[in-house]
Amino acid sequence: xxxxxxxxxxxxxxxxxxxxxxxxxxxxxxxxxxxxxxxxxxxxxxxxxxxxxxxxxxxxxxxxxxxxxxxxxxxxx
Amino acid sequence: xxxxxxxxxxxxxxxxxxxxxxxxxxxxxxxxxxxxxxxxxxxxxxxxxxxxxxxxxxxxxxxxxxxxxxxxxxxxxxxxxxxxxxxxxxxxxxxxxxxxxxxxxxxxx
Numbered sequence: 771x772x773x774x775x776x777x778x779x780x781x782x783x784x785x786x787x788x789x790x791x792x793x794x795x796x797x798x799x800x801x802x803x804x805x806x807x808x809x810x811x812x813x814x815x816x817x818x819x820x821x822x823x824x825x826x827x828x829x830x831x832x833x834x835x836x837x838x839x840x841x842x843x844x845x846x847x
Numbered sequence: 848x849x850x851x852x853x854x855x856x857x858x859x860x861x862x863x864x865x866x867x868x869x870x871x872x873x874x875x876x877x878x879x880x881x882x883x884x885x886x887x888x889x890x891x892x893x894x895x896x897x898x899x900x901x902x903x904x905x906x907x908x909x910x911x912x913x914x915x916x917x918x919x920x921x922x923x924x925x926x927x928x929x930x931x932x933x934x935x936x937x938x939x940x941x942x943x944x945x946x947x948x949x950x951x952x953x954x955x956x
Contacts, residue, residue: 822931822933842933
């Protein structure tokens, strides 16, 4: 797991694209799995898939590597 | 993604009620996330078509374009993309998945 992919970095990436979001990132199981919960009003009315796609887009180029180790939960409020 | 791959995926997704694009097979999953979704589906006792994307790199990449979703596994029901491991697990916990799969249960035919 590349060292620049750490909870704080992932959190900043998401907040940069979803400034109104609350983002919680936890590292677990031996430093190679992340759990991220994103709550944002801009999710309201959107399907879970669309919500997750918004987070993946925010993660951008880090997405590929980090995403394989990410358990993501999103909700509007 | 060239047309033939897209048509190949479209055919798979349209021909089967439930399709799981996964790494490996339900008997021999090659990734924890794929294993989890296959196990959830098996727990509902429903038949599903499993597509081992490890056998075909074009499908492995093409499916991500097809659904605009970056990871495998990917679950489709009646041609509609339902989600990956996170969403299927969340739907399992909330009971939504049971409702979605109910019409396909073997004993309910």
